[in-house]
Amino acid sequence: MGSTYTVRIWAVRQRKDRGQTSAELRWKVGDTPHSQTFGTKTLADSRRAELLTAVNAGEPFDEATGVPVRELRQRNDVSWYQHARDYIEMKWPAAPAKTRTGLADTLATATPALVTSRRGMPDTRELRSALYSWAFNFNRWTDDHPAEVVRILAWVERNAMPVSAMDDPIVMRKVLTAFTQRLDGKKAAxxxxxxxxxxxxxxxxxxxxARRLPHNPLPQVQWVIPPTGEEVDPGCVVNPRQARTLLDAVEKQGTRGEHLKAFFGCLYHAGLRPAEAVWLRHENCELPLSGWGTLHLDGSRPRVGRGWTDSGQPHDExxxxWRAEREIRHVPIPPHFTAMLREHVQAHGVAPDGRLFRTARGGLVQESGYGEVWARARKKALTAQQHASPLGARPYDLRHACVSLWLNSGVDPVEVARRAGHSVAVLLKVYAKCLDGATAMANARIDDALKRWQ
Incomplete structure (x- = not known):
């Protein structure tokens, strides 16, 4: 049921129930009849007059409840703070842990701009921390809150503006402005x-x-969304020779480096995301003695933090x-990398749950750990000029390099997208023109095409 302007109101009639006289008001909204009983005819007439006034003013009525939509909205009105917590509670069960942190971050940024008074406002950083870590983290709602957090959130609850007041472009602009600023005063990305x-x-x-607003007020604001550079910077993409040099530099860093060489190889030779490589198990690997192998990927373990996962573990399961639950992605891997993984298993074995890569204590590989190894490898393998540049600055850049190499080698974009776990549209938008030397390769192909026509 929705709202309608079709409303019919009958005259009040008096009834005798169990020796007592009452007044009944009957009306019909759309196809749904409604009635309400009052102790006196005067009260019933007063309510009838309210409904008639709304009809004469051209207000829509809610068919399910039978009352004017405006009145229903007033009944449902709550503070922005309460609505934000209701929103978190609604989104939480189905949201991955990383998404939960994004929801909390956004609401913690918006809420300080949606208050009726700034008098007694807590310190900016303390306010943001209390909102992000406690108010909008559903997992911690039942925990004992520190006294300072209780004080800060009580201030927010007292001063948060009602949701009905947000149907105002000026209020919306304040929130959008808050999104553009970081806590340190610098411009947000x-x-x-x-x-x-x-x-x-x-x-x-x-x-x-939830019938708390008549419409979404945000599009009313004449505000241009800052353009985002989604394309991968070609300057961060290593070529095959540089990739080999970097992997060799990783291997030379003792036991941990020897263990992580194949981990970084997964990013460069198979286009895995780091969280996918963290969860790569022996059962996912098809490693023949010769020829191409295949990785059958069925999950990932991104590190988010214990407070945001359902399991209470730092890594989300x-x-x-961007794939359906339990969907498997099959990624062919070249013979030399197949041999590298086979040698890795022979040299290091696997964890009890089959994981190829693990910490010294058998835990999931940490970003801080492999990031430190990668930083030392860059310093050792690259020239001073290259090291100061964004070339291979992050381990994730190895994935960029892999996908770019596939594309520039002439592999069908549909197949590249399938292997990388992307849509074709995103693939072509983000990864094109990223291989070091791609311009020369393209020029050579054009030269060959022209020569065939001479």
Whole structure:
């Protein structure tokens, strides 16, 4: 049922029930009849007059409850703080842990801009921390809150503006401005602003769904979303020779380096995301003695933090990114990398659960650990100029290099997208023109095409 302007109101009639006289008001909204009983005819007439006034003013009525939509919205009105917590509670069960942190970050940024008074406002950083870590972390709602957090959140609860007051472009602009600024006063990255606006828009959409707002007010603001550079910077992509040199530099860093060489190889030779390589198990690997092998990927373990996962573990238990639950991605791997993984298993064995890569204590590989090894490898393998540049600055850049190499080698983009776990549209937008030397390769192909026509 929705809202309608079709309303019919009958005259009040008096009834005698068990020796007592009461007044009944009957009306019909759309196809749904409604009635309400009052102790006196005067009260019933007064309510009838209210409904008639709404009809004459051209207000829509809610068919399910039978009352004017405006009145229903007033009944449902809550503070922004309460609505934000309702939104978190609604989104939490189905949201991956990383998404939960994004939701909390957005609402913690928006809430300080949605208050009726700044008098007695807590310190900016303490306020953001209390909102992010406690108010909008559903897992911690039942925990004992520190006294300072209780004080800060009590201030927010007292001063948060009602949701009904948010149907105002000026208020919306204040929130959007807050999204563009970091806590240190510097400008936020365009991608962060875009992500936060999307979450906030969704939270306002939930307010419409909950009958707390008549419509989503955010599109009314004449505000241009900052352009985001989604394309991979070609300057960060290593070529095959540089990749080999870097992997060799990893291997030379003692026992941990020898163990992690194949881990970084997964990123460069198979295009795995780091979280996918962390969860790679022996059962996922098809490693023949000769020829191409295959990795059968069925999940990932991104590190988010204990407070945000359902398991209470630092790593979230997830399926493949942008894929249906339990979907498997099959990635062929070249013979030399197949041999590298086979040698890795022979030299280092596997964890009790089959994982190829693990810490010294058998735990999941940590970003801080492999990031430190990668930083030393860059310093050792690259020239001073290259080291100061973004070339291979992050382990994730090895994945960029892998996908770019596939594309520039002439592999069908559909096949590249399938192997990388992307849509074709995202693939072509993000990864094109990233291989070191791609311009020369393209020029050579054009030369060959022209020569064939001479």
């Amino acid at each position: 365009a991608s962060v602003v875009k992500r936060k606006r999307a979450v906030f828009h969704n939270a306002l959409g939930y307010a419409v769904e 997830r399926g493949l990114k």
